[in-house]
Amino acid sequence: xxxxxxxxxxxxxxxxxxxxxxxxxxxxxxxxxxxxxxxxxxxxxxxxxxxxxxxxxxxxxxxxxxxxxxxxxxxxxxxxxxxxxxxxxxxxxxxxxxxxxxxxxxxxxxxxxxxxxxxxxxxxxxxxxxxxxxxxxxxxxxxxxxxxxxxxxxxxxxxxxxxxxxxxxxxxxxxxxxxxxxxxxxxxxxxxxxxxxxxxxxxxxxxxxxxxxxxxxxxxxxx
Amino acid sequence: xxxxxxxxxxxxxxxxxxxxxxxxxxxxxxxxxxxxxxxxxxxxxxxxxxxxxxxxxxxxxxxxxxxxxxxxxxxxxxxxxxxxxxxxxxxxxxxxxxxxxxxxxxxxxxxxxxxxxxxxxxxxxxxxxxxxxxxxxxxxxxxxxxxxxxxxxxxxxxxxxxxxxxxxxxxxxxxxxxxxxxxxxxxxxxxxxxxxxxxxxxxxxxxxxxxxxxxxxxxxxxx
Numbered sequence: 001x002x003x004x005x006x007x008x009x010x011x012x013x014x015x016x017x018x019x020x021x022x023x024x025x026x027x028x029x030x031x032x033x034x035x036x037x038x039x040x041x042x043x044x045x046x047x048x049x050x051x052x053x054x055x056x057x058x059x060x061x062x063x064x065x066x067x068x069x070x071x072x073x074x075x076x077x078x079x080x081x082x083x084x085x086x087x088x089x090x091x092x093x094x095x096x097x098x099x100x101x102x103x104x105x106x107x108x109x110x111x112x113x114x115x116x117x118x119x120x121x122x123x124x125x126x127x128x129x130x131x132x133x134x135x136x137x138x139x140x141x142x143x144x145x146x147x148x149x150x151x152x153x154x155x156x157x158x159x160x161x162x163x164x165x166x167x168x169x170x171x172x173x174x175x176x177x178x179x180x181x182x183x184x185x186x187x188x189x190x191x192x193x194x195x196x197x198x199x200x201x202x203x204x205x206x207x208x209x210x211x212x213x214x215x216x217x218x219x220x221x222x223x
Numbered sequence: 224x225x226x227x228x229x230x231x232x233x234x235x236x237x238x239x240x241x242x243x244x245x246x247x248x249x250x251x252x253x254x255x256x257x258x259x260x261x262x263x264x265x266x267x268x269x270x271x272x273x274x275x276x277x278x279x280x281x282x283x284x285x286x287x288x289x290x291x292x293x294x295x296x297x298x299x300x301x302x303x304x305x306x307x308x309x310x311x312x313x314x315x316x317x318x319x320x321x322x323x324x325x326x327x328x329x330x331x332x333x334x335x336x337x338x339x340x341x342x343x344x345x346x347x348x349x350x351x352x353x354x355x356x357x358x359x360x361x362x363x364x365x366x367x368x369x370x371x372x373x374x375x376x377x378x379x380x381x382x383x384x385x386x387x388x389x390x391x392x393x394x395x396x397x398x399x400x401x402x403x404x405x406x407x408x409x410x411x412x413x414x415x416x417x418x419x420x421x422x423x424x425x426x427x428x429x430x431x432x433x434x435x436x437x438x439x440x441x442x443x444x445x446x
Binding site: 129131134135136137138139140141146147148149150151152153154155156157158179181182184185188193194195196205207210213214217218221 | 375402404405408416437440
C-alpha cells in the first residue's frame with residue numbers, strides 16, 4: 001500500500017534557548033530532521049514525505065532534501081498554530097489511499113524496525129500508536145489528593161502514530177478541540193479506537209539541550 | 224520536629240551492567256549516595272539517617288559516612304527482597320515521632336529546596352509526594368485498545384516520599400502486596416490519602432549508564 005510520512009517539524013523550539021528550529025539542530029553532523037527521514041527511507045524505499053515546517057523557514061529544508069535526494073517525492077507545507085492545524089495542513093495534500101505515519105521531527109532516533117512494525121500493525125487494525133510502559137510510579141491528581149494507577153497499564157505515547165488514510169483523513173475534518181494532543185486523540189474523538197504497539201525507550205523527543213546530548217550518547221551506543 | 228531520612232540503596236543495579244551497586248557509582252568524584260545525603264544535610268543540619276544497603280555491602284558505606292561526618296546519627300540496615308521489605312526494615316529502627324523522608328539512593332540530584340518543601344507540606348497535611356506532570360501524551364491500556372488521559376492530571380512520582388511517622392509506621396505493619404510500588408501506595412492501602420507536591424524535572428533516577436551521563440550534564444549546568 002502507498003506509504004506517506006507526515007513529519008511535523010513546525011515547532012520553533014523556544015525551550016532550547018536558541019534561534020534555530022530544534023529539528024534543524026545537528027546530531028552527528030546532520031539535522032535531527034535528516035535522521036528521521038533517513039530512518040523512514042531505510043524502512044521503506046518507496047515512501048513519500050510531507051514535511052511540515054515553520055512558515056518562516058520553508059527554505060530551510062532545501063539542502064536537506066537535496067542531500068537525501070527526496071525532492072521528487074517530498075511536499076513542503078507550512079505549520080499551523082497547533083499540532084492539529086499543522087497536521088491538518090499536511091493531510092490536505094493526500095489524495096489517494098495510503099498508510100500515513102505522523103512523526104515528530106524531533107524524535108530523531110526512531111528505528112526502521114519500529115516504522116515497519118507500525119506499518120504491519122496498521123494493515124491489520126487500521127492504526128498503530130507506539131508507546132512504552134512507564135518505569136515510574138504514576139498517580140492521578142484529584143484536587144489536592146491523588147490516586148495511584150497500576151503502572152503496567154500506563155503507556156507513554158510516541159510517534160510515528162500510524163493510520164490508514166480512510167481513518168485519519170475524515171477525523172481531521174472535525175473542528176479543533178483543546179484535548180487534541182496528538183493524532184490518536186483526534187481519531188478517538190471521531191468515534192474510532194486506536195491500537196497501541198510496543199514503542200522504543202530510545203525513541204526520545206528532543207526538547208531541551210540535555211536531550212540532544214542524550215541523543216548523541218544513544219547514537220554512539222548504537223554505532 | 225525530628226527529621227529522619229530513610230535512604231533506600233539496597234538495589235544491586237543489574238541494569239548498569241557492572242558489579243558496583245549503582246548508588247556507589249561516582250558522580251563528580253563522589254558516590255551517588257553521597258550526593259543524596261549532602262542535599263538532606265544542606266536542607267536540615269539536625270537530620271538523622273537510616274541507610275538501607277545491600278546485605279553483602281554493609282561495610283561499603285563506611286568511608287562515605289566518615290567523609291560526611293554523620294556516623295553519630297546514622298543507622299545502617301540491610302535491604303530486603305523488595306522495596307517494601309527494605310523500607311520496613313529501616314522503619315523498625317524509628318521509635319519516636321518524626322517526619323520521615325523515604326528517598327531513592329539513586330536520585331542524586333534532589334535539591335535541598337524540594338526536601339524543605341516536602342517537610343513543610345508534611346507538617347500541614349501529614350504527607351508530601353513529589354511528582355512532575357507528564358510532558359508526553361499518556362494512554363491507558365484496555366486490552367489491545369487504549370484510551371487517552373488528560374496529561375495534566377498524570378503525575379510521575381519521585382522521592383523523597385515524606386510522611387509523619389504516625390501515618391507511615393502503622394501502614395508498614397500491613398502484609399506485603401504486589402501493588403506496593405512505593406510508600407504512597409502502602410499508606411493508601413492502609414486507608415489514608417496522600418498529598419502531591421510539585422517535584423523537579425532534574426530529580427532523575429539513575430538506572431542506566433545513560434542516566435549517569437545525564438546527571439553529570441545536569442550537575443554541570445547547575446554548577
